Ligand SMILES: [Zn+2]
C-alpha cells in the first residue's frame with residue numbers, strides 16, 4: 001500500500017495565509033518542506049482522505065484526476081478537512097468521462113447536511129448532486145470500500161462533529177489514521193487489541209507540537225506522539241517494522257521542517273511533508 005501525504009499542515013496552513021508570526025515568516029523564507037498545505041492523504045491511487053480547500057491545488061500539483069476516484073473518507077467537517085465547494089463541478093459541462101458515475105463520501109453523522117448547507121448559496125446541478133452519495137459511519141463500524149476494509153473509530157477531537165479516525169486495511173496491510181485526534185482513548189486502544197490488529201503504519205496528529213503533554217486533549221503534540229508509539233508497541237498493536245508518521249503541524253506550535261525533525265531525532269518517527277510517500 002502507498003500512502004501519499006498531499007498536505008501536512010494544520011487548520012490554517014503553514015505558513016498561515018494571513019499570519020506574520022516568526023514561524024510563518026521563517027517558513028516563507030526557508031520554503032521547501034516547511035511549506036505545508038491543508039491536510040489530505042491519498043491511499044494508492046484510489047482512496048482520498050479528507051477534502052480541504054487545497055484539494056484542487058493538490059490535484060494539479062500531484063497529477064491526480066478526481067474523476068477517476070470513487071471513494072472519499074472524511075474524518076470530520078472542520079474547514080481544513082471538508083470544504084466541498086469544488087464538487088459542484090463534478091459532472092455536467094465541468095467534467096467529462098468520469099470513470100465512476102457516482103462518488104461516495106464516507107464520514108460521520110451530519111456530513112451530508114453540512115454538504116448541502118455549504119453548497120446551497122452556490123447551487124448545484126441536480127444530476128451532479130444525485131451522483132454524490134454519503135455513507136454514514138459511526139464508532140467501530142466497518143464498511144467494505146472497494147478493495148479496502150475501513151473501520152471508523154471515535155476520534156478524540158471535536159466531539160460535537162462526531163469526528164472519526166480510521167483503520168484502513170487491504171487484507172495484508174493495516175493503517176491507523178489518527179487525524180485529527182488527541183491521544184487515543186483507552187477504550188479504543190483496548191478495542192484495537194481485541195481485534196488483533198498489528199499496524200504497519202500509524203499516521204499521528206502532531207498539532208500541539210512542543211506543548212506539554214496533556215495541554216489540550218483534542219490534538220496530540222510531539223511528546224504524546226512518542227508516548228503513543230511506545231504504548232502501541234507495548235500493547236502489540238505495532239512492532240519494530242511499523243512506520244510511524246507525525247503530521248498536521250501548525251505555526252503556533254512548531255517551526256521549520258528541519259527543527260521538527262530535530263525534536264523527533266532517535267524516535268524513528270518520520271516527520272511528514274507535502275508530497276511525502278510512504279510504502280507499507
Ligand atoms: Zn485539522
Ligand SMILES: [Zn+2]
Pocket residue numbers: 015016019020021022023024025251252
Ligand atoms: Zn504564523
Ligand SMILES: [Zn+2]
Pocket residue numbers: 076078157158180
Ligand atoms: Zn479538526
